[in-house]
Amino acid sequence: MKLIGRTMLITGGSAGIGLAFARKFLELGNEVIVTGRRQAVLDEIKAQHPKLHTIQSDVADPEQIGALASRVKAEFPTLDVLMNNAGVMLYQNLSIPTADLAGLMTEMNINVGGVIRMTSAFIDILTANKGTVINMSSALAFVPSPCTPIYCATKAAIHSFTQSLRFQLEDAGVEVIEVMPPAVKTEMTTELSKADGLTMIDPDELVTLTLKSLKAGAREIRPGQANALAFMRRLAPDFINRQLWKSAKQFVPARAALATGRRDDPQYSG
Known part of the structure; x- marks a missing residue:
């Protein structure tokens, strides 16, 4: 992938992984636009990086996408x-019912619906400019962390969607790239950082590893531990799934916590 002289739009670019990529792409001399839900946060980022373009927009809202x-x-x-990065992660206890059936689909609507709608909304200009789509997936697409079951399912869906998108656009001259990070230190993973045996990298390290693969022309990028997880999923799926369950079990919300509303306290990138 060409990394200079581009005009880039990054969803969920107001914090974490999205902001780290935005800063680096800006440093390389690209024109970069970031979106986020929170205007106050976007204003702070704009003050720190005057050359960065910021637009308030929520990928959960089809009208705002339009x-x-x-x-x-x-x-x-x-x-x-177009970098589809915005996402939300919720800790879920699937063993008990919820009265909020609409809220149960929050992650699907944002993590999957947002990517599909954003891609469709911009596919004409990306095709006209022979551009690139970068979908931010996760190593959890291969090996789920059971405390965030719906989040992991959304990343598996994005992995599948990205593969199909790549095939359909191969004759249009549009690159389709998937980045599948390992555990990354962001606001979204504060709780998971306490898990035993879990190694986490910071967003800047993820950017460095990803750019190296982008320069090499990779289309499916599994930085750091993500590659090992994908390998273990093929080699010993039962073992690696059980290991993640041991680490994640402590983060499944208990009944008492759900009664206080913790189920609906999303960690949102963007």
Whole structure:
């Protein structure tokens, strides 16, 4: 992938992984637009990085996606990179019912629906500019962490969607890349960082490893421990699944915690 002279849009770029990529791409001389839900946070980022373009937009809202697409196409006609990064992760206890059946689909609506809708909304300009789609998936697409079951399912869905998208766009000159990070130290993984035996990298290290693979032309990027998890999933699936369950079990919300509303306290990138 060409890493300079691009016009890039990164969803969920106001914090964590998205912001780390935005800073690095800006440093390399690209024009970078980031979106996020929180205008105050975007204002702070803009003050720190004046050359960064910021737009308030929520990938959970189809109307906001439509408005974003219209604005970006008008103001940035050279857009040629879309990084679908925004996501939410919830700790879930599947062994008990919930009265909030709509809320139960939050992660699906954002993590999967947001990627699918954003890709569709921008596919015309990306095709016209022979651009690149980068979908931020996860090593958990291969080996789920059972305390976040729906989140992991969304990443498996994005892995499958990205493969199909790549095939359908191969004759259109559009690159389709999937980045599958290991555990990364962000606001979204604060609780998981306490798990026994879990190694985490920081966002800047993820960016460094990812850019190395992008320069080499990789289309499916599994930085650091993510590659080992994918290998273990093929070699000894029962063993690696059980190991993650041992680490994750302590984070499954108890009945008492669910009664206080902890189920609906999302960690949202963007």
